[in-house]
Amino acid sequence: MITRFAPSPTGRLHLGHAYSAALGRSLGTRWLLRIEDLDPGRARPEFIGGILADLAWLGLAPDGAPLVQSERTARYDAALEELKARGLVYPCFCTRADIAASLTAPHGDAGSAYPGTCRDLPDDPARRASTPHSWRLDSAKALHEAGGVPGWREHDGGRFDGSAAMIGDAILARKDAPSSYHLACVVDDWESGVTLVVRGSDLRPSTPVQRLLQHLLGAPEPTYLHHRLVTHEDGRRLAKRDSAPTLLAMREAGVDGPALAAALVTGSLPTGYRLADH
DSSP: OEEEEOOOSSSOOBHHHHHHHHHHHHHOSEEEEEEOOOOTTTOOHHHHHHHHHHHHHHTOOOSSSOEEGGGOHHHHHHHHHHHHHTTOEEEEOOOHHHHHHHHHSTTSOTTOSOOOTTTTOOOOHHHHHHSOOEEEEOHHHHHHHHTSOOOEEBTTSOEEOOOGGGOOOOEEEBTTBSSOHHHHHHHHHHHHTOOEEEEEGGGGGGHHHHHHHHHHHTOOOOEEEEEOOEEETTSOBOOGGGTOOBHHHHHHTTOOHHHHHHHHHTTOOOTTEEEOOO
8 A cells, every 4th residue: 555645845744744644654555755845935945844854753754755746847747738639628817816706797607616717718829828827627528538527435445426516627737836736646646656545634625626637647546535634622723824733843842753643543632632523
């Protein structure tokens, strides 16, 4: 079983990251580390060192050198070019403000994350060369080619079936980044040989789009384990943006890292924390 831990270097790790890392390490014959640093506005090199230091303190040693996404942009470009050649993606010139305005207009679809403004525009190479744009999945064409949304199997044996309602015209390459989370995740899991994707339940909604991309690109289907999230005792989520207590602070307070990791695998959390119900 090959598992992976894939943090973004946008802040220090907290207890929720430790839980996910320890759980994945316990289930993987091989356990890989991936640094998801494709967000140029938030990723910081200094946080990569912090990730490595935190994992070492926990006694969690990855099998092999970390995979760093910013070093793999050519692989994401190749996957995107394949989808372009098959007519399964289209350029989108909309800004966030454009999308927000269209969704509140009378003709907008309030139930859709993106109303398809650019979906049927004629190809304009000159505009693409001069105007920043992202690339979106043409979900209708993709679903037609795939014959629907592929389902997936969870580690506990449960089977989830996707539906067209779960799929939108997801961004696969952004104006300011060479790849989106969805495309990079699929390519990296595939090429790293990951067979069990261990991640928080908050990422389960990403699975239908990623399963569709796996099908389109010919990637094998991994098994998934979407685990419960670690929260504060009152149910508040741990989040970097909310200054959740960091592993660095726990280390400086004298907490035994390997003992903490071992306890987390059994579901035993420090006082003041609990696992969410779902």
